[in-house]
Amino acid sequence: MTIASVRIYFHAVTEARTRSLSSSHWGFAEWFSRRLRPIREQLRGPEAKGVDIMNLMLYEDPEHAWQPNQWHQRDNSFEFDFVCDLRPLEKSPAIENIQKLMHFYAEVSATAPWPQARAVAAALRQPLSDVDRITLLPYLQWPRGEMVSEAKARRVAANAA
Numbered sequence: 001m002t003i004a005s006v007r008i009y010f011h012a013v014t015e016a017r018t019r020s021l022s023s024s025h026w027g028f029a030e031w032f033s034r035r036l037r038p039i040r041e042q043l044r045g046p047e048a049k050g051v052d053i054m055n056l057m058l059y060e061d062p063e064h065a066w067q068p069n070q071w072h073q074r075d076n077s078f079e080f081d082f083v084c085d086l087r088p089l090e091k092s093p094a095i096e097n098i099q100k101l102m103h104f105y106a107e108v109s110a111t112a113p114w115p116q117a118r119a120v121a122a123a124l125r126q127p128l129s130d131v132d133r134i135t136l137l138p139y140l141q142w143p144r145g146e147m148v149s150e151a152k153a154r155r156v157a158a159n160a161a
Contacts, residue, residue, distance in 0.1 A: 001050055001076075002044045004033065004053070042115070044116070054078045078112060078114055098136065134153035
């Protein structure tokens, strides 16, 4: 198979925080798929047989993390569980959180035992451009905002400069 989705899950100690973070950050996975297209061939291989998803699982309660600070294959996904305080994410805009989480996810992905997961690290390392920020913002809202095409985002970014 080919890794087709790169996701971040939030498991806070309160259901309200979990819902809040999930609804404001979940769209990242759908938006990020555009960064996987150019490296599609690197995301295939025998190591990824049956795997099409990469998950970064963020837990506040260490007892809920299955294998903290380790990569493992679980069903159709490569997964990394990390225990952290999710409260600071509530205080920052989702777009800022995503940029920080992408950087963290890139560092973690670079240590994965599978070449396909390590290939994703390069796509995660790319900072968000002005065009990326414009196209990503609608995905970080619930309900979803109006989608913005790459062409329109380029025009908006050029006019803002």
